[in-house]
Amino acid sequence: MDTNKPNLSPAVDAQGGIGAVPVPHTEHADHLHHDEHDHEHHDQHWLWKYVFSQDHKMIARQFLITGMLWAIIGGTLSSLFRLQLGWPEATLDWLKPLLGHWIDAGKLNPEFYLALVTMHGTIMVFFVLTAGLSGTFSNFLIPLQVGARDMASGFMNMLSYWFFFLSSVVMFWSLFLETGPASAGWTIYPPLSALPQAMPGSGAGMTMWLVSMALFIVSQLLGGVNYVTTVINLRTRGMSMSKLPLTIWAFFLTAILGILSFPVLFSAALLLIFDRSFGTSFFLSDIYIAGQALSNQGGSPVLFQHLFWFLGHPEVYIVIMPAMGMVSEVLATNARKPIFGYRAMIGSLIGISLLSFVVWAHHMFVTGMNPFLGSVFMFLTLIIAVPSGVKVFNWLATLWRGNIRFSAAMLFAIGFVSLFISGGLTGIILGNATLDIQMHNTYFVVAHFHLVMGSSAFFGLFCGVYHWFPKMFGRMMDEKLGYIHFWLTFAGVYLVFMPMHYVGIAGFPRRYYAWTGFDAFSQFADMNKFISVAAILAFFAQFVFVFNFFYSIFRGRRATENPWNSTTLEWTTPIEPGHGNWPGEIPAVYRWPYDYSKPGSEADFIPQTVPYSQTQSSNLPYEQEVVD
Amino acid sequence: MTALTIVLVLVLLLVVFGLLFRLQTLTSIFSGSFTRDIGMSNSVNAVLFIVFLVGGGAWFAYSFAENFNKMNPPIASIHGHAMERMFWITMAVIGVAFVITQALLFWYSYKYQHKEGRRAYFFSHNNTIEVVWTIIPAVVMAALIFAGWKAWTRITGPAPKESVVLEVMGKQFNWLVRYPGRDMKLGVVNYRLIDATNEFGFDLTDKSALDDFTAGEVHVPKGVPVLIKIRSRDVLHAVYMPHFRVQMYAVPGMPTRFWFTPTTTTDEMRAKLGNPKFDYELACNQICGRGHFAMKLKIVVDEPDDYQNWYAAQKSFSEQNPDVLASFKNKPATMAPAAAQVEAAEQPAAPLASMSH
Numbered sequence: 001m002d003t004n005k006p007n008l009s010p011a012v013d014a015q016g017g018i019g020a021v022p023v024p025h026t027e028h029a030d031h032l033h034h035d036e037h038d039h040e041h042h043d044q045h046w047l048w049k050y051v052f053s054q055d056h057k058m059i060a061r062q063f064l065i066t067g068m069l070w071a072i073i074g075g076t077l078s079s080l081f082r083l084q085l086g087w088p089e090a091t092l093d094w095l096k097p098l099l100g101h102w103i104d105a106g107k108l109n110p111e112f113y114l115a116l117v118t119m120h121g122t123i124m125v126f127f128v129l130t131a132g133l134s135g136t137f138s139n140f141l142i143p144l145q146v147g148a149r150d151m152a153s154g155f156m157n158m159l160s161y162w163f164f165f166l167s168s169v170v171m172f173w174s175l176f177l178e179t180g181p182a183s184a185g186w187t188i189y190p191p192l193s194a195l196p197q198a199m200p201g202s203g204a205g206m207t208m209w210l211v212s213m214a215l216f217i218v219s220q221l222l223g224g225v226n227y228v229t230t231v232i233n234l235r236t237r238g239m240s241m242s243k244l245p246l247t248i249w250a251f252f253l254t255a256i257l258g259i260l261s262f263p264v265l266f267s268a269a270l271l272l273i274f275d276r277s278f279g280t281s282f283f284l285s286d287i288y289i290a291g292q293a294l295s296n297q298g299g300s301p302v303l304f305q306h307l308f309w310f311l312g313h314p315e316v317y318i319v320i321m322p323a324m325g326m327v328s329e330v331l332a333t334n335a336r337k338p339i340f341g342y343r344a345m346i347g348s349l350i351g352i353s354l355l356s357f358v359v360w361a362h363h364m365f366v367t368g369m370n371p372f373l374g375s376v377f378m379f380l381t382l383i384i385a386v387p388s389g390v391k392v393f394n395w396l397a398t399l400w401r402g403n404i405r406f407s408a409a410m411l412f413a414i415g416f417v418s419l420f421i422s423g424g425l426t427g428i429i430l431g432n433a434t435l436d437i438q439m440h441n442t443y444f445v446v447a448h449f450h451l452v453m454g455s456s457a458f459f460g461l462f463c464g465v466y467h468w469f470p471k472m473f474g475r476m477m478d479e480k481l482g483y484i485h486f487w488l489t490f491a492g493v494y495l496v497f498m499p500m501h502y503v504g505i506a507g508f509p510r511r512y513y514a515w516t517g518f519d520a521f522s523q524f525a526d527m528n529k530f531i532s533v534a535a536i537l538a539f540f541a542q543f544v545f546v547f548n549f550f551y552s553i554f555r556g557r558r559a560t561e562n563p564w565n566s567t568t569l570e571w572t573t574p575i576e577p578g579h580g581n582w583p584g585e586i587p588a589v590y591r592w593p594y595d596y597s598k599p600g601s602e603a604d605f606i607p608q609t610v611p612y613s614q615t616q617s618s619n620l621p622y623e624q625e626v627v628d
Numbered sequence: 629m630t631a632l633t634i635v636l637v638l639v640l641l642l643v644v645f646g647l648l649f650r651l652q653t654l655t656s657i658f659s660g661s662f663t664r665d666i667g668m669s670n671s672v673n674a675v676l677f678i679v680f681l682v683g684g685g686a687w688f689a690y691s692f693a694e695n696f697n698k699m700n701p702p703i704a705s706i707h708g709h710a711m712e713r714m715f716w717i718t719m720a721v722i723g724v725a726f727v728i729t730q731a732l733l734f735w736y737s738y739k740y741q742h743k744e745g746r747r748a749y750f751f752s753h754n755n756t757i758e759v760v761w762t763i764i765p766a767v768v769m770a771a772l773i774f775a776g777w778k779a780w781t782r783i784t785g786p787a788p789k790e791s792v793v794l795e796v797m798g799k800q801f802n803w804l805v806r807y808p809g810r811d812m813k814l815g816v817v818n819y820r821l822i823d824a825t826n827e828f829g830f831d832l833t834d835k836s837a838l839d840d841f842t843a844g845e846v847h848v849p850k851g852v853p854v855l856i857k858i859r860s861r862d863v864l865h866a867v868y869m870p871h872f873r874v875q876m877y878a879v880p881g882m883p884t885r886f887w888f889t890p891t892t893t894t895d896e897m898r899a900k901l902g903n904p905k906f907d908y909e910l911a912c913n914q915i916c917g918r919g920h921f922a923m924k925l926k927i928v929v930d931e932p933d934d935y936q937n938w939y940a941a942q943k944s945f946s947e948q949n950p951d952v953l954a955s956f957k958n959k960p961a962t963m964a965p966a967a968a969q970v971e972a973a974e975q976p977a978a979p980l981a982s983m984s985h
Contacts, residue, residue, distance in 0.1 A: 285880060383766075490680070513921040604747065
C-alpha cells in the first residue's frame with residue numbers, strides 16, 4: 001500500500017471509487033486482506049491512523065470520546081446550578097478554588113448562574129446529543145450497515161470531525177473568559193445576546209459562542225452531506241431502501257433534517273453577528289439601555305426567534321431520531337423478534353421529519369406573534385403525537401411474545417421507550433397554545449424536554465454504545481456494571497424529572513437564580529432540594545459508565561464476531577474490522593434485517609447475507625417466489 | 629487560569645483512580661474470554677422491571693397526591709378557571725395513555741423474558757392494528773386541538789369595549805406601570821426621551837400624555853375586563869401573572885397586549901387562603917440578565933369602587949414633575965419621531981384597542 005499518500009483512502013479505491021458497484025474479488029481486495037494478517041498497521045503512521053484518520057470507524061470513536069468529555073462538562077455545570085437551586089441560602093465558598101471570582105461573598109454570581117444554564121444547554125444539545133450521538137453512530141453504522149467500505153468522502157468526513165473539534169476548542173475556551181461565556185440562554189434571544197451592555201456574557205463570550213456555532217454548523221453539513229450520499233450511493237448489492245435497517249433510515253432522515261435546518265441557524269447567527277459588530281438592526285429596535293438610547297430602528301427580536309426555532313425544532317428530532325433508530329434495532333435483536341410494522345416505522349419517521357419543519361412557532365405562542373399563527377401551529381404540533389404514538393405502539397408490539405435477553409443495551413432501549421412516553425405525553429399539554437399561556441418557560445417545559453429529548457436521547461446513546469462497543473473496540477463492556485449503570489440512571493432520571501413537573505405546574509419560571517423573592521414560587525423549597533440531590537447522584541452514577549467504557553477498551557473480554565446473534569451486515573465483518581471493513585468482497589444482501597425467530601428456521605436469526613435459496617424451509621410464499 | 633489548572637488536576641485524579649481500581653478489585657471481573665450467558669441476571673432484570681413499575685408507580689402516585697395542593701396555586705381570572713379545567717382534562721387523557729403504555733412496557737419486559745426452549749413469535753406486521761392505533765390518537769388529538777383552538781381564539785380575541793387599560797413596561801430589572809389618566813387615553817411615549825426622571829419616555833407635547841400617571845404597583849378592579857399593554861425598553865421580558873393565567877412577552881419595538889378579567893379581590897383571596905400576607909404577583913418569565921429572578925411587581929385587585937377612588941387619587945406624571953413638563957414647553961411638537969406618531973395614529977378613539985395585530 002502506498003505509504004506516502006495517507007490521505008488517499010484505500011477503502012474507496014478498493015471499492016472502485018465513489019458510487020461504483022462493489023467489485024468482486026480484485027487485486028485490491030486481496031491485497032487488503034493480505035495486509036490485515038501479515039503486517040498489521042505497519043504501513044500507517046499513528047498520526048494518520050488515530051488523529052487525522054479518514055476511517056469512518058475511527059472518526060466515530062473520535063466523536064464519541066469528544067462527546068463524552070463534553071457530557072461530563074455539561075453534567076458538572078448542571079450539578080453546580082442544582083446546588084444553587086437546592087440550597088439557595090448555603091455558602092458556596094468551597095467552590096471558590098474552582099470558580100474564582102464567580103463566587104461572590106459565598107454566593108454564586110447570578111450572571112454566572114445564567115452562564116451555567118446557557119452552557120449546559122448548548123453543550124448538551126449540540127456537542128453531546130447532536131455531535132456525540134448522531135456524529136458517532138451515523139459515522140460508525142452507515143458504512144457498516146449499508147455495506148460500504150467507508151463514507152462517500154473520507155476526507156470530508158475527517159473535516160467534519162475537525163471542524164467539530166475546532167468548534168469545541170472555541171466553546172471550551174469561552175468558559176474561561178474573564179467576562180464569562182455566553183449567558184443569554186441556549187436560545188440566545190436578542191437583544192439580550194446582542195448587547196454587551198445588557199450582561200457581561202454578551203460580550204466576548206457571545207462572540208465566541210457564535211464563532212463556535214458557525215464552525216459546528218460547517219461540521220454538521222459536511223457530515224450530513226456525506227451520510228446522505230453514502231446511504232443513497234454506496235449500498236451493497238441487494239441492499240434496496242426497503243432492506244435498510246431502521247437505524248440507517250433514522251440516520252438518513254436525520255441528516256436530511258440537519259442539511260435543511262442548520263443553514264437557517266447559520267443565517268440567524270450571521271445576522272446576529274452583524275447586529276453585534278456592524279451596527280445593523282435586524283433584531284434591534286427602540287432600545288434604551290445603560291443610560292443610552294440606541295439608534296437601531298425597525299428590527300424585530302421575534303424574527304430571530306422564528307429563524308432560531310426553524311432550526312431549533314428540527315434539532316430536537318435530529319437528537320431523538322438516531323436514538324429511535326438504534327432503539328428499534330436493539331429491541332428487535334434482543335427480543336429475538338422482527339421489529340413490528342417495519343414500514344409503519346419508516347412511515348412514522350418520515351412523517352415526524354416532515355412535520356418537524358412546520359411546528360417551530362409552538363415555542364413562541366406568547367411572544368406577541370399573531371394569535372392566528374398560534375392556532376395553526378397548535379394544530380400542526382399536536383398532529384405530531386400521531387406518528388410518535390405509532391412508534392411507541394410498534395415498540396410495545398415488538399416486545400409482545402418475544403424472548404427477551406436483557407443486555408445492558410436492551411435495558412437502555414426499554415428505558416428509552418419509557419422516558420419517551422413520559423416526556424412525549426406532556427408535549428400534548430405544551431403544544432396546546434391555551435395551556436402554554438401558563439406553562440410557557442416554567443419548569444414543566446424543563447421537565448418535558450429533559451425527559452423526551454434529553455434523557456431519552458442519552459438513553460439511546462448508552463444503548464448504542466453498549467450494543468456496538470464490541471464492533472467498535474473488539475471487546476465487550478462489563479454487563480454487570482452496565483446493569484448497575486442502567487438502574488441508577490433510570491431511577492435517577494425519574495426522581496429528578498417527575499417532581500420537576502409539580503414545580504412547573506405551580507408555575508415556577510425557568511432560568512431563575514432563586515425563587516425566594518416570590519410568595520407564589522416559594523412553596524417547593526424541599527422539593528428543589530430533593531431534585532438537586534437526585535440530579536447530583538444520577539450524575540455521579542454516570543462515572544460507572546465512564547469507568548466501564550475506558551476500562552473495557554483495554555481490558556474488556558474479547559468479543560466474538562457476532563456477540564448478539566444479530567442479522568445486520570456490520571456483524572459479518574471481522575472482530576476488529578480494518579479500514580475497508582470487509583477483508584474480502586463486500587457481502588451481498590438478500591433479505592430484510594429482521595428475520596428473527598422465523599418459523600421453519602433452525603437458528604433464531606437469519607443474517608441479511610443468507611439468500612432465500614438456502615432457507616427453503618423458512619421462506620414465506622412471496623420469498624419463495626424469488627427463489628423460483 | 630486557576631480554574632483550568634484545577635480542571636486538569638481533576639482529570640489527572642480521575643486517571644489515578646482509574647489505575648488504582650484497575651490494579652485492585654475489578655481485575656477479576658474482566659478476565660477470561662467472553663461467552664454469552666443468559667442466566668440469573670436476565671431474570672433479575674426482568675423482576676426489577678416489575679419492581680420499578682410497582683414501586684415507581686406507587687411513589688409517583690403518592691408524591692403526586694401529596695403535592696397536589698402545592699402545585700395548584702389559587703386562580704383569580706375567568707379564563708384561568710377554564711384553562712385549569714382544560715389542563716386537568718388533558719392531564720387525565722394523557723394519564724390514561726401513560727398508565728396503559730408504561731404498564732404494558734414493563735409487564736411485557738417481565739413476562740416475555742428469555743426462557744430456555746421458548747421461541748419468540750414471528751409477527752412482523754398487521755395493517756389493521758396499525759390503522760387502529762393511528763386513528764384513535766388522531767381522533768383524541770382532533771378533540772384536544774378543537775377545544776384548545778376555541779379557548780385560544782377567545783382568550784386572544786379583542787378585549788371588550790369596557791376594558792380598563794394600563795401599560796406595563798419592562799426594563800432591567802423592574803417593571804414600570806402607567807395608567808391613561810382622566811382622558812382614558814395613553815399618551816405617546818418615545819424611547820429617545822427616556823432619562824432618569826422620565827423613565828417611561830413620556831412625550832409631553834402630546835396632550836393625552838399630560839394626565840397619564842405612573843404607579844408602583846398594579847391596581848385592577850374585580851369583575852371588569854383589564855387590558856394590559858406591554859412594552860419593553862431594553863431586552864425581552866415576559867409579563868407572567870400565574871394567578872391570572874396571564875403571560876405575554878415584552879418586546880422592544882413591538883408593543884404586545886393581553887386581557888383578562890379578575891374574579892377575586894386581594895382581600896377576598898387573603899380571607900379564602902387564611903393568609904393575611906397574600907399578594908398577587910407579576911414575575912418576569914423571559915431571561916433578561918442579572919436581576920431576572922427578582923423582577924417582581926405587586927398586583928392589587930380592588931372592589932370597583934375602591935379602584936375608582938385609588939384611580940382618582942393619583943397625580944399625573946406631568947403634575948409631579950413640573951421641570952420635565954417645562955422642558956417640553958420649549959420643544960417643537962414635531963420632535964416625536966415618525967414611529968411614535970404612527971403608533972399614536974393607530975390608537976382608536978376609544979381607549980380600548982382591539983386585539984388585531
